[in-house]
Amino acid sequence: MTGVPVGPPKRLVEITVDGKAVRVPEGSTILDACHAVGKDVPTLCYGDTLTPKNACRVCVVEVEGARTLAPACSRKAEPGMTVGTDTERVRHSRKIVLELLGSSVDLSTTPRAAEWIEEYGARPDRFGPDAAKVDQPVKVDNDLYVRDYDKCILCYKCVDACGEQWQNSFAISVAGRGFDATISTEFDAALPDSACVYCGNCVEVCPTGALSFKTEFDMREAGIWxxxxxxxxxxxxxxxxxxxxxxxxxxxxxxxxxxxxxxxxxxxxxxxxxxxxxxxxxxxxxxxxxxx
Structure with missing residues (x-):
């Protein structure tokens, strides 16, 4: 009988999350500890198969003694740490992040976005009609998947999946700066003319529907998805x-x-x-x- 190889045992780190003590293996993140005690922390740019990018800031929590809010997806749990996931400061920060995202991009196909907007009392419309919008036309240049950058929150998950973390095709990257920043192929070439190998791993990790199967896109357009x-x-x-x-x-x-x-x-x-x-x-x- 062949045994299953396991790594060396890790010591447990005890922290307090919203008044509840929890022990997690050394190297775990605050988000891991939150999940261990059943705390629902919103995440967008976090991916369980990718290195955290800390881009969206919607998962921030308050760590006692810290000057700033900490991203739960990447901050490591430390012995004796006291964490608040639903403090007034945390709720205000998440509300602002959701308002900024909701006023600039289309969150209609982002799972749970509407739920979070309601939970935190966010009002994306308060920025008015002059709020900076992405406003990019849908790119349909192949029969496999569609790029709708009007829904892109620049979480970089697709770039990481296409790059050194998984596929190593490096077909896409971030182009432009500030409000002009966007995910793009080299020289903004159409996908058939780019280095894309159509693995679809970027579609797999996209949290908002900015990248989607052509079948799903067509069915949504027809109202039958x-x-x-x-x-x-x-x-x-x-x-x-x-x-x-x-x-x-x-x-x-x-x-x-x-x-x-x-x-x-x-x-x-x-x-x-x-x-x-x-x-x-x-x-x-x-x-x-x-x-x-």
């Missing part, structure tokens, strides 16, 4: 012998998109173009057509 009617089935990709796990999202007996479990030791949520987008042959066979 309905996640409440979708089922998810995890299976093994059949294209090669690596053993990547695929989660098939199915609506009305048709696959509408494919993701991969982030806790899978093979993929960590990442796939290649075949695993992510090569599902149309299933639809053809189901419809009685010969697979191409």
């Amino acid at each position: 309905d996640e409440s009617r979708q089922t998810q089935t995890t299976t093994i990709c059949s294209y090669c012998g690596v053993g990547c796990n695929l989660t098939l999202h199915v609506q009305d007996n048709r696959i509408v998109k494919v993701t991969s479990p982030h806790d899978n030791p093979v993929t960590h949520g990442n796939l290649c173009i075949k695993g992510r987008f090569g599902f149309q042959h299933v639809q053809n066979v189901a419809a009685g057509e010969a697979p191409g």
Whole structure:
């Protein structure tokens, strides 16, 4: 019987979160500790398969004795630390962040954004009609995924997934400065003319829907996208012998998109173009057509 390799045991660090003592392994973040005690801390730029970028600042918490609020997603838990996740200072900061985001970008497809805006009493409209908007046209230049930068919050997760943290294609980066900053291919080339390999790992980590499957985009445009009617089935990709796990999202007996479990030791949520987008042959066979 083969044993499962494990790392050396880590000592536990005890901190207090909203008056509750919690012990987490050394090296854990405040966010990990919050999850351990069931505290729901909002996050946008945080990704469980990426190094935290500290870009959105919506996860900030108050650490006793600290001068500034700390990003829970990256700040390490320290022995004896006392953390407040719902103090007046924290709530005010999150409210302002949500107002600034909501006044400049389209959060309509950002999961839980409307819930957080209501919870913190944010009023994005208070900045008026002259608030700086992203206002970029939707980029549809291929049949696999769509770029709608009007929904982009510049969290950099797509850049990291395409770059050295996972894919190493470096097809996209940040172009411009200030209000002109945007995610872009080299020289703003169309995706078919760029270094993009269409793995879709950028789509996987996008928190707002700025990057989405072409199938999902088309269904949303037609008003028929309905996640409440979708089922998810995890299976093994059949294209090669690596053993990547695929989660098939199915609506009305048709696959509408494919993701991969982030806790899978093979993929960590990442796939290649075949695993992510090569599902149309299933639809053809189901419809009685010969697979191409």
